Amino acid sequence: MALTDARRHVLQRRIRIIVGATIGYNVIEAVIAISAGAAASSSALIGFGLDSTIEVLSAAAVAWQFTRREPDRWEKPTLRVIALAFFALAAYVGVASVSSLIGGHAAEHSTVGIALAAVSAVVMPFLSFAERRAGLALGSATAVADSRQTLICAYLSVAVLLGLVLNSTLGWWWADAVAGLAIAAFAVREGIEAWRGDTCATSVGMLLEDDGDH
Secondary structure, three states, X not given: OOOOHHHHHHHHHHHHHHHHHHHHHHHHHHHHHHHHHHHHOOXXXXXXXXXXXXXHHHHHHHHHHOOOOOHHHHHHHHHHHHHXXXXXXXXXXXXXXXXXXXXXXXXXXOHHHHHHHHHHHHHHHHXXXXXXXXXXXXXXXXXXXXXXXXXXXXXXXXXXXHHHHHHHHOOOOOHHHHHHHHHHHHHHHHHHHHHHOHHXXXXXXXXXXXXXXX
């Protein structure tokens, strides 16, 4: 079912608001995570903070796209930026995880880090779901791709939270590194899908057609 101009404008505005909230939260998250990570000598927390900066880049690319007069014209370039953000995230998390496993490095306890990861594990899925829903309704591949980036941040939040808790309570220093490797693999897959662009857009279109048939 074709969107009216009014409905399209509402969805575009909704995506801008969601993306703006995501950017604001991630800026705060990055500052806290990197500071807490440096204080606790935690590569996981520092990596978490750097991931937040990548999430800001991805969300900012989508926000920029939806400030253009014809957002659809900028779909493919924006998808490429999101794909590069996925690859950068995978590279950093992968290298940091392998280095932690090889070096056997154990971080100090960080109450601030645990609290931050717990809050992010709740906030990020909510933002991801809201953006994905609006993106599917609008037929925007970039919004859907960015929502996946936000969801990866949620997975990373859970991984960091488990790693910090298990390290503090049981001494399992390797837990977050192993989870980080799994997240890196997932990020690579999502990055490839975003880079293809046409495949992602086609998938969105198929979902919209299916919804219209029911």
